[in-house]
Amino acid sequence: MPSVLYSFRRCPYAIRARLALAAAGFSPGPDLELREVALKAKPPELLAASAKGTVPVLVLDQACAPAVRDESLAIMRWALDQADPEGWWAGRGSGEQGAIATLIEQNDGPFKHHLDRFKYAGRYGDRGLKEQAQHRQAAVSILQQWNRRLDISGGWLLGPRSSLADGALLPFVRQFMLADPKGFDNAPDLAAVQQWLARFLGSEALSTVLNEAWAPRCPWRSPSWLYHLALSTDWQQALSEGVYRRSTRGQSLDAVGFIHLSAAHQLEATASRFYGDLPAGAVTLLCIEPATLRQHGLAVRHEPAPSSGELFPHLYGPLPLEAVVRSEPWRP
Ligand SMILES: N[C@@H](CCC(=O)N[C@@H](CS)C(=O)NCC(=O)O)C(=O)O
Numbered sequence: 557m558p559s560v561l562y563s564f565r566r567c568p569y570a571i572r573a574r575l576a577l578a579a580a581g582f583s584p585g586p587d588l589e590l591r592e593v594a595l596k597a598k599p600p601e602l603l604a605a606s607a608k609g610t611v612p613v614l615v616l617d618q619a620c621a622p623a624v625r626d627e628s629l630a631i632m633r634w635a636l637d638q639a640d641p642e643g644w645w646a647g648r649g650s651g652e653q654g655a656i657a658t659l660i661e662q663n664d665g666p667f668k669h670h671l672d673r674f675k676y677a678g679r680y681g682d683r684g685l686k687e688q689a690q691h692r693q694a695a696v697s698i699l700q701q702w703n704r705r706l707d708i709s710g711g712w713l714l715g716p717r718s719s720l721a722d723g724a725l726l727p728f729v730r731q732f733m734l735a736d737p738k739g740f741d742n743a744p745d746l747a748a749v750q751q752w753l754a755r756f757l758g759s760e761a762l763s764t765v766l767n768e769a770w771a772p773r774c775p776w777r778s779p780s781w782l783y784h785l786a787l788s789t790d791w792q793q794a795l796s797e798g799v800y801r802r803s804t805r806g807q808s809l810d811a812v813g814f815i816h817l818s819a820a821h822q823l824e825a826t827a828s829r830f831y832g833d834l835p836a837g838a839v840t841l842l843c844i845e846p847a848t849l850r851q852h853g854l855a856v857r858h859e860p861a862p863s864s865g866e867l868f869p870h871l872y873g874p875l876p877l878e879a880v881v882r883s884e885p886w887r888p
Contacts, residue, residue, distance in 0.1 A: 565771035
């Protein structure tokens, strides 16, 4: 069984975990399965591994105990315990380890607090919008402290080479910059932070963990869900009518008697067989929660396709919209 990393491409916590795993020499493949997650539709496997439902989560193969690490820092520390060729943590004395811990606490506590209230001010109501500038200023003040440290340390937070602190903080500084790049460039007394971030943005380390293998554009398809490929126009109509009643391309539920579904591993073949001639955007993938179908008293039967005998799930009845946990443009 490979270890599994549940991740979300843009999440700074997930980025820092991927940075440490990559620094330790791991890469997605036979030994590490990368499962990109949509935060609005978390797969049941992620929630079974860690009920708090945040990413990143690393589920190690059974030989390791405990098997689940569901905090980004725990994943970083685990990765660096396996291999730490760049000396992010290994060989650091207690003074340096203490400084790393203090910087990470400042980042994960006050800096993240102000970053969220600056970047997502709208989520905090009228008061949030009123206080947005204050939060930005508070975040800048923390960056100025890090700037003073960088000025004397020689390029990275703890000296001339990068450490766990740089890997843990930079994804958040990047997020702060992305919220207002011009404001970041023009902020006073941040020259060393700007250079530090620029070095990170141009690094192979970051581009590696933002590439398709580490950060796929398409979420992982859980085998616990069922799937249906819908013409996007049919799906739009269902959204306005409140229920989906198509069986497959060009055929209605009333005419066929059931809705054709696929299991995760059957999707690619179904798509190329029946929808392969359509342009991008014409087909929408519906991810369906079977438990919701059961709650609606709907039956799913696995029945053989006439041509091949392969068993496919068939839904007997209209598809309720509540059972669709996610819809997304189909991407092969
Ligand atoms: N303390 C956690 C925080 C992780 C976290 O909050 N991740 C966000 C994504 S950036 C998340 O999963 N949020 C859950 C949600 O949006 O439903 C860690 O360090 O791993």
